[in-house]
Amino acid sequence: MRTVTKDNITDVFTSYFGEDTDPRVKEVMTSLARHLHDFAKETQLTHDEWRKGLEFLEWAGNITTPERNEFVLLSDVLGMSSLVDMMHSEPDATSSSVLGPFHISNPPALPIGGDMKRDYEGDVLLVQGTVCDKRGNPIVGATLDIWQTAPNGLYSSQDEEQDIHSFHALMTTDENGRYAFTTVRPVSYTVPSDGPVGQILDAVGRHPWRPSHLHFIAGAAGFRNVVTEVFPDDDPYLDQDTVFGVREDLVMKYLQQPAGSFPDGFDLSGKVTGEYLQVDFDFVLVDDPAA
Ligand code: BEZ
Numbered sequence: 001m002r003t004v005t006k007d008n009i010t011d012v013f014t015s016y017f018g019e020d021t022d023p024r025v026k027e028v029m030t031s032l033a034r035h036l037h038d039f040a041k042e043t044q045l046t047h048d049e050w051r052k053g054l055e056f057l058e059w060a061g062n063i064t065t066p067e068r069n070e071f072v073l074l075s076d077v078l079g080m081s082s083l084v085d086m087m088h089s090e091p092d093a094t095s096s097s098v099l100g101p102f103h104i105s106n107p108p109a110l111p112i113g114g115d116m117k118r119d120y121e122g123d124v125l126l127v128q129g130t131v132c133d134k135r136g137n138p139i140v141g142a143t144l145d146i147w148q149t150a151p152n153g154l155y156s157s158q159d160e161e162q163d164i165h166s167f168h169a170l171m172t173t174d175e176n177g178r179y180a181f182t183t184v185r186p187v188s189y190t191v192p193s194d195g196p197v198g199q200i201l202d203a204v205g206r207h208p209w210r211p212s213h214l215h216f217i218a219g220a221a222g223f224r225n226v227v228t229e230v231f232p233d234d235d236p237y238l239d240q241d242t243v244f245g246v247r248e249d250l251v252m253k254y255l256q257q258p259a260g261s262f263p264d265g266f267d268l269s270g271k272v273t274g275e276y277l278q279v280d281f282d283f284v285l286v287d288d289p290a291a
């Protein structure tokens with residue numbers, strides 16, 4: 001079509017598709033163009049604003065590295081990561097939540113009862129539970145990939161003081177589908193806000209905080225992996241997580257346990273004489289239809 005107008009530009013865009021275009025690509029690109037064009041019309045986007053948007057994307061590209069992906073962060077703070085997650089979550093499984101950029105490959109194995117905090121100071125938190133299928137049968141040999149920040153609020157890849165493996169672990173469930181470990185109580189922390197995404201947060205008067213959490217990827221042969229997080233119910237940022245990751249079933253009470261009650265079977269047994277915190281969290285996995 002030769003004559004392009006404000007009113008037909010979306011149709012003209014789709015008329016340019018090649019005949020062999022994959023139908024799903026066609027559907028997604030048509031919808032994307034329609035929403036972008038409607039967005040520009042609805043907001044009466046100015047040249048300056050459009051240019052600012054392009055500069056934003058250029059800046060995000062320039063500061064993106066394998067350790068820091070500003071586009072993923074943008075998707076997170078816009079709620080896109082969580083929305084896509086929720087649209088495809090399995091109703092019978094533990095809810096999924098954002099992966100975030102700080103997961104590492106090949107975390108060190110931690111035996112059941114092991115201690116993830118090593119020499120770090122902080123409130124001792126005992127974390128335990130089971131991994132089960134949706135009928136409640138324990139899954140033997142399920143894996144839990146676990147990570148969190150150090151007490152300074154930084155993940156190992158953000159902090160030169162930490163060994164890359166610090167606060168990362170891989171645990172395998174026992175013959176009862178059980179897992180258990182100790183760590184320090186996680187802290188609330190801010191997502192990186194010194195780049196373009198930080199400017200967006202600033203511009204709309206938003207803070208960069210996330211409620212404290214433990215990250216997990218639970219998996220087992222024949223089951224769908226669940227990427228998730230567990231939050232304490234008393235965190236001040238629970239109702240305003242800047243990446244929208246909180247789900248009802250992931251919010252747990254961290255129980256204060258009395259001095260002298262620390263159980264046997266842990267690396268720290270006999271070493272924790274005072275009060276400590278405990279959270280019991282069970283994971284539910286559903287069959288992987290592709291398996
Ligand atoms: C995190 O929880 O590690 C995280 C999630 C999204 C953006 C940044 C960090």
Ligand code: FE
Pocket residue numbers: 100213215
């Ligand atoms: Fe995190």
